[in-house]
Amino acid sequence: MTSVVFTGIGLLYTADPEREEIEDAALVVDDGLVRWIGRSADAPPADERVDVEGRAVIPGFVDSHAHLVFAGDRTEEFAARMAGRPYTAGGIRSTVAATRRATIPELVSTTALLVSELVMQGATTFEIKSGYGLTVEDERRSLEIACQFTEETTFLGAHVVPPETTADDYVRLVTGPMLEACAPYAKWVDVFCERGAFGEEHSREVLAAGRKAGLRLRVHANQLGPGPGVRLACEMGAASADHCTHLTDADVDALAATGVVATLLPGAEFSTRSPYPDARRLLDAGVTVALATDCNPGSSFTTSMPFCVALAVREMGMTPLEAVRAATRGGARALRRTDVGTLCVGSRADLVILEAPSYVHLAYRPGVPLVAEVWRTGRRLV
Numbered sequence: 001m002t003s004v005v006f007t008g009i010g011l012l013y014t015a016d017p018e019r020e021e022i023e024d025a026a027l028v029v030d031d032g033l034v035r036w037i038g039r040s041a042d043a044p045p046a047d048e049r050v051d052v053e054g055r056a057v058i059p060g061f062v063d064s065h066a067h068l069v070f071a072g073d074r075t076e077e078f079a080a081r082m083a084g085r086p087y088t089a090g091g092i093r094s095t096v097a098a099t100r101r102a103t104i105p106e107l108v109s110t111t112a113l114l115v116s117e118l119v120m121q122g123a124t125t126f127e128i129k130s131g132y133g134l135t136v137e138d139e140r141r142s143l144e145i146a147c148q149f150t151e152e153t154t155f156l157g158a159h160v161v162p163p164e165t166t167a168d169d170y171v172r173l174v175t176g177p178m179l180e181a182c183a184p185y186a187k188w189v190d191v192f193c194e195r196g197a198f199g200e201e202h203s204r205e206v207l208a209a210g211r212k213a214g215l216r217l218r219v220h221a222n223q224l225g226p227g228p229g230v231r232l233a234c235e236m237g238a239a240s241a242d243h244c245t246h247l248t249d250a251d252v253d254a255l256a257a258t259g260v261v262a263t264l265l266p267g268a269e270f271s272t273r274s275p276y277p278d279a280r281r282l283l284d285a286g287v288t289v290a291l292a293t294d295c296n297p298g299s300s301f302t303t304s305m306p307f308c309v310a311l312a313v314r315e316m317g318m319t320p321l322e323a324v325r326a327a328t329r330g331g332a333r334a335l336r337r338t339d340v341g342t343l344c345v346g347s348r349a350d351l352v353i354l355e356a357p358s359y360v361h362l363a364y365r366p367g368v369p370l371v372a373e374v375w376r377t378g379r380r381l382v
């Protein structure tokens with residue numbers, strides 16, 4: 001593989017706490033990894049040279065929360081909501097019906113389209129959940145499809161109780177035959193712990209069974225109101241509690257004390273016209289914060305990490321630096337990854353060249369296509 005030296009980087013944001021920003025920087029990648037970082041004037045030679053011409057470079061975004069395997073569309077529900085109807089978890093069921101009707105090639109092609117959107121907007125690592133099948137075979141095939149696109153696959157059989165069954169019976173299915181069929185295709189298990197979805201005891205059962213099957217834990221927690229989700233995530237040692245929109249002081253303390261990442265998903269609040277999570281309160285308490293898209297057809301149909309960064313800055317009290325850190329290193333922490341989300345010697349060579357002199361422009365110029373080039377494992381994708 002040819003080595004590449006990137007020179008003339010006006011501002012390199014590394015997300016490495018040791019040396020987070022370097023002006024007038026250069027970076028060498030070889031064999032898929034970052035091999036050297038320093039001042040442009042000191043850059044060693046390489047097989048290929050890319051002159052960034054004063055633009056900013058950041059690590060590829062890590063989108064640690066996305067629901068990409070589904071069929072159908074919920075345009076009308078969105079339009080109705082914008083006309084004043086509130087969001088409830090039940091709308092998931094219409095996507096479930098469409099997903100069950102879809103063929104595997106149809107699901108693969110819609111997932112591929114969303115993945116390409118994510119990558120075009122700078123995401124180089126992303127998680128994909130199941131959760132729109134809700135039968136043993138429909139969940140299994142969703143995860144089998146997800147595996148074609150990422151190693152970060154999450155079994156979310158416990159997304160909502162399907163209409164044909166009761167919560168008790170469904171949790172027995174999720175923790176039994178469905179888990180058995182899905183575990184070979186999943187790295188993570190997740191549960192939508194929320195009023196209208198799964199209560200505390202059922203959520204604990206789902207997580208415990210997943211862990212016993214060798215999966216790691218993440219939780220949809222405290223999105224629509226206060227509840228036990230964050231506490232449960234902390235108690236069970238989940239990597240991440242996602243949403244965290246409605247938190248008590250005890251929830252914030254528990255996140256800080258346990259190191260469970262708070263993954264904030266501002267696309268959901270934007271698209272449901274709901275109050276945003278208070279990122280400032282979490283950061284001030286010492287909680288690790290991640291930002292992710294929550295891409296799904298119901299409550300957050302965006303694949304844009306830059307859009308989430310802009311929302312976090314404008315609406316959630318984060319500085320541009322904190323938001324970009326949360327969208328890179330924070331996302332990696334939420335997936336317990338140390339090889340991505342930062343640019344240090346030895347990191348995977350995943351980087352984004354911005355059509356801007358600074359990462360601040362991601363928030364300062366919202367909605368503008370600033371992602372000029374995307375490189376993953378040392379290869380140019382965009």
Ligand SMILES: [Zn+2]
Nearest residue numbers: 065067220294
């Ligand atoms: Zn979600």
